[in-house]
Amino acid sequence: MAGTTRLPRRALAALGTGLFGLGVAVGSYGAVVSLLIDRGVAPDAAGFGMTLFLLAQGLVALFADRLTRVLSVPRVCAAGFAVTAFAAVLGGWVTLPAALASRGLLGVGQGIAFVAAMKYVGRRVPDRTATAQGLLGALFTLGFAVGLASAPVLVQWTPAVPAVGAAALMVAGAVGTATLPGVRTEATLPVAAYLAPLRSSTGLVLGLGNMATFGFLMVAGTWYPDVLRGVGVPVTATLVGFSLATVVGRAVGGHLSERVGDRRTVLVSFVGTAVVLSLLALALQVGSPSLLVAAVVGTGLGFGVPFGPLFALAFSELADDAGVTLVAMLLVGNVGAVVYPWLLGRTLLDTNSFALGFVAMAVTVLAVSLLWLSAVGTGGPNS
Numbered sequence: 001m002a003g004t005t006r007l008p009r010r011a012l013a014a015l016g017t018g019l020f021g022l023g024v025a026v027g028s029y030g031a032v033v034s035l036l037i038d039r040g041v042a043p044d045a046a047g048f049g050m051t052l053f054l055l056a057q058g059l060v061a062l063f064a065d066r067l068t069r070v071l072s073v074p075r076v077c078a079a080g081f082a083v084t085a086f087a088a089v090l091g092g093w094v095t096l097p098a099a100l101a102s103r104g105l106l107g108v109g110q111g112i113a114f115v116a117a118m119k120y121v122g123r124r125v126p127d128r129t130a131t132a133q134g135l136l137g138a139l140f141t142l143g144f145a146v147g148l149a150s151a152p153v154l155v156q157w158t159p160a161v162p163a164v165g166a167a168a169l170m171v172a173g174a175v176g177t178a179t180l181p182g183v184r185t186e187a188t189l190p191v192a193a194y195l196a197p198l199r200s201s202t203g204l205v206l207g208l209g210n211m212a213t214f215g216f217l218m219v220a221g222t223w224y225p226d227v228l229r230g231v232g233v234p235v236t237a238t239l240v241g242f243s244l245a246t247v248v249g250r251a252v253g254g255h256l257s258e259r260v261g262d263r264r265t266v267l268v269s270f271v272g273t274a275v276v277l278s279l280l281a282l283a284l285q286v287g288s289p290s291l292l293v294a295a296v297v298g299t300g301l302g303f304g305v306p307f308g309p310l311f312a313l314a315f316s317e318l319a320d321d322a323g324v325t326l327v328a329m330l331l332v333g334n335v336g337a338v339v340y341p342w343l344l345g346r347t348l349l350d351t352n353s354f355a356l357g358f359v360a361m362a363v364t365v366l367a368v369s370l371l372w373l374s375a376v377g378t379g380g381p382n383s
Helices: 009-027 029-038 043-070 073-090 096-124 126-157 160-178 191-199 201-227 235-260 262-286 289-304 307-317 322-337 339-351 355-375
Strands: none
Touching (some): 009 029, 009 073, 009 160, 009 201, 029 043, 029 126, 029 201, 043 073, 043 096, 043 191, 043 201, 043 322, 043 339, 073 160, 096 126, 126 160, 191 322, 201 235, 201 262, 201 307, 201 322, 201 355, 235 289, 235 307, 262 307, 262 355, 307 322, 322 339
């Protein structure tokens, strides 16, 4: 029902259930990485699973958008959830081949489901698109937080618990989504149209901003359970704090953007994220448990705050077509982040510490901040 001001509750429930389950599956991987390392897998190889996830999601986005232009959008989304449910179950076998295959397939399924879900609510409620997309994004983030915080405890019982739980949620989301009413599809576009936003400095920097938020959130979720083990901090409580800060950060970002504008909110949050990542590296280097806990929780805010304002800017600045914007943001953001899950594992292997890896992340976010200042700026109070 295009043009209505009422949010489609059944659609939000179905799509939100699937995206929440997706978040649980993605957030659970950090606990799997810890188990793999305990079983003798090299840290860089274990972390490579998240590299495959990010790469697959970024590369499949263009294919996913083109599918939504020729097929039923709800059924495309349901198919994405079905792929991710299978991938989640596969991840219940804690072996390196199963973990890598699971993460790669999860990236493919998420790329399809995320693009289709965001476009579906955009078509159903064009006058409340930002609100509907924000709710769906928040449900994914909440699922990620639940998976990250609960999986280290659950996998000690059996790794199948978080895997099957996440899969069940995604199957429920797929069934509900497949029965949703269709929406008007768009004409297919040439591939060159998807590359147009990437030819501008603004488009590239917005994509790199997505790398520094969503991409680095995935990196942190992969390694924080292992970072916190054996360093004298309450692991579960710290992960819960980080997870809650990530979810709260999205609400804080919306409030700040209303007060100081989207551009300024994103820039300040990037600088803050670079600072807390540096403090995290310092805490690991000097062995300060209290500073480590504070820095880990602080990065949750850093990754959460800019997410909403960043995509609001992308939808207003990059292209009139929502699909083109989503593809550009996912392609640059995810592909830009692919090296970091492996890199943190490699620095652990070579230096017996994660400190250097987090320094690399801090320097990267600072570089994105400088590029943001040059290409996007801070604008006025409502920008």
